[in-house]
Amino acid sequence: MKILCSLLLLLVCLCVNAAQANIYAYTDSHGVVHLTNVPAGNHQYHMVMRTLKMPVAAARADFNRVAKQQYQSLIRSAASRYGVSPALVNAVISAESGYNAGAVSPKGAIGLMQLIPATAARFGVANAFSPAENINGGTAYLAYLLRKFSGDLRLAIAAYNAGSNAVIQAGYHIPPFAETQAYVPRVLAYYQHYLNGTAPEQITAVTTVTSPLPAPTPASSSLQLIQVSSP
Structure with a gap:
């Protein structure tokens, strides 16, 4: 068996x-x-x-192109430090803030990688509006989630949005929340584009994927x- x-x-x-x-x-x-x-x-x-x-929803992100280029050295440095793909860090930032370091969500998530205060404190981020600290803390959090879910990219991304407990309570599947169900394929779409060496300012294609990871x-x-x- x-x-x-x-x-x-x-x-x-x-x-x-x-x-x-x-x-x-x-x-x-x-x-x-x-x-x-x-x-x-x-x-x-x-x-x-x-x-x-899994449906890949149409998604749009208006990027600050100057800031996007400015942050690449910080992204590469943090990605190397924590063993995370720079493409994944870029994908999360694309989906979370569109490279707006001053972004604040209605739920209180802050900065480029939209860290909530508890997560920021947990990963040593004193100033979540600081691009360097935010990227470092968000990347450390991604690395933690990838380890926690044994490298399953879909589950790590879902946990970044909904929290680890929600993924575990859903039986180690993407939680049945509309926001998370849309968030995961959106980040995966950006991730695939960055892996391919492209950096879309707008994702408009609606498609269906069956793969748990871009391939x-x-x-x-x-x-x-x-x-x-x-x-």
Whole structure:
């Protein structure tokens, strides 16, 4: 059973960016389990795992372009210090404040990475309006969340928005809050663009993704099949 679960997880990873990543299986007369995301009309396959689709909502951020460039050295420094991708830090700042160091949310979140006072204090931020301190504290918080959720980017981003307890109480899934459900794909969209070396001032495309992490498009959409001897 553990082997089959591992193979299902592997196949989900292979199926990233597929239009339909549900997993299908059948066991042949030799006891070999066949797994695929593309049953291609073969009636022997039956669905064994449904992969949730996440809508990527249309998002707009009006960036302060001068400030955005000005903060890149601070972002790279903090990212290197805490072992976090600069693309992820930029993605969070893009979604949170649009590079406005003076931003304050109705809930009291402050600065570039929108730190609430308790989080700022926890990560040693004395002045959340200071770009250097805010980026350092926000990046340290992201690194903490990535460790807490074993590198699961989606859960770490969800926890950044809704808090760790909300993610845990949701069974280690994205909490069912409208804000968080929109926030996660928005940050992932920015993250993918920064990974690709682009820096969109406006994200307008509405699409659907099935992958838990941004990933390169597979070279081929042909049948992906795993075979293993059934226990």
